[in-house]
Amino acid sequence: MSVARGQALRQRDVSLLDLVDRLLDGGVVIHGDITLAVADIDLVYVGLRALIASVETIERDAGVSLSASTPALKASAL
Amino acid sequence: MSGVLYVYAITDSLGGPTVIGLHGAPLQRVASGPLAAVVSEHPRAPEPDEDTLWAHEQVVEELMESATILPLRFGSSVAGPDALTAMLAERREEFLAALERVRGAVEVSVRGELPPGDSEDQLPQAGAPGGPEAPGAPGSGTAYLLERAERERRERDAAELVHRPLAALARRSVPPANGADPRHFKAAYLVEEGALEAFGARVGELNAELGAVRISATGPWPPYSFVGERSP
Numbered sequence: 001m002s003v004a005r006g007q008a009l010r011q012r013d014v015s016l017l018d019l020v021d022r023l024l025d026g027g028v029v030i031h032g033d034i035t036l037a038v039a040d041i042d043l044v045y046v047g048l049r050a051l052i053a054s055v056e057t058i059e060r061d062a063g064v065s066l067s068a069s070t071p072a073l074k075a076s077a078l
Numbered sequence: 079m080s081g082v083l084y085v086y087a088i089t090d091s092l093g094g095p096t097v098i099g100l101h102g103a104p105l106q107r108v109a110s111g112p113l114a115a116v117v118s119e120h121p122r123a124p125e126p127d128e129d130t131l132w133a134h135e136q137v138v139e140e141l142m143e144s145a146t147i148l149p150l151r152f153g154s155s156v157a158g159p160d161a162l163t164a165m166l167a168e169r170r171e172e173f174l175a176a177l178e179r180v181r182g183a184v185e186v187s188v189r190g191e192l193p194p195g196d197s198e199d200q201l202p203q204a205g206a207p208g209g210p211e212a213p214g215a216p217g218s219g220t221a222y223l224l225e226r227a228e229r230e231r232r233e234r235d236a237a238e239l240v241h242r243p244l245a246a247l248a249r250r251s252v253p254p255a256n257g258a259d260p261r262h263f264k265a266a267y268l269v270e271e272g273a274l275e276a277f278g279a280r281v282g283e284l285n286a287e288l289g290a291v292r293i294s295a296t297g298p299w300p301p302y303s304f305v306g307e308r309s310p
Binding site: 018021028 | 131132135148149151153173176189264296300302303305306
């Protein structure tokens with residue numbers, strides 16, 4: 001997946017936080033019984049946000065910068 | 079069909095996508111009138127892990143390179159093509175209007191971070207300087223409340239100082255909103271492709287002008303914040 005992600009990143013300074021905000025909180029929503037939605041997508045959203053918030057705190061407190069592709073950001077706990 | 083159709087985007091552009099979908103699945107078009115949904119077929123809905131989020135984003139970005147699209151929220155699947163064509167027909171006007179809204183434009187995300195409270199005197203002043211005389215003694219409840227109100231006003235002002243010049247360069251915008259931490263705000267801008275460079279340059283200028291406020295921008299993104307039913 002690292003190759004695919006590298007292409008998606010392109011030249012820009014991508015933030016995982018921005019990605020999560022857009023994919024899980026933006027976009028067209030298709031409603032109702034035709035949707036076989038991922039049942040706990042909201043929990044995933046909350047979980048990723050919490051994970052990111054903790055990484056941001058680490059960055060600020062330690063004065064280090066973790067890139068979006070740092071393994072520490074992997075959502076393996078989800 | 080025993081699996082699900084995973085939906086990436088809705089488009090009114092012609093032509094078959096040459097992009098590959100999640101997990102290497104070929105993309106298909108499910109058309110209804112002038113609209114088509116871009117989908118791929120899977121045995122079950124894709125897992126919502128971080129790698130899949132990035133992979134989804136890559137598919138949508140590649141679609142965006144050759145078509146005007148409405149990106150769907152991650153995790154949107156339907157049982158089969160019939161459900162999809164019915165949905166496209168039912169919401170045709172909404173989708174056609176949204177496509178016109180975002181045609182030729184991309185989304186830019188802007189985040190601002192204000193300095194910690196103890197250096198709030200570095201914050202730029204948008205209005206007239208000076209406030210009411212503090213009637214309470216220092217440390218009193220009244221003084222605290224006045225102080226807090228003043229800090230909140232400055233936080234709003236700082237966000238406005240970032241937002242106003244950027245909104246002037248954008249077709250539409252989602253104005254600044256605070257998260258859990260009031261010192262952070264985020265906003266989104268729908269920017270014409272031709273104005274992207276100027277927008278980026280303005281972000282750089284604002285960073286220099288508003289020294290105490292740290293501004294960062296990412297993009298171009300698909301127009302996720304401008305395609306919802308209640309989007310600006």
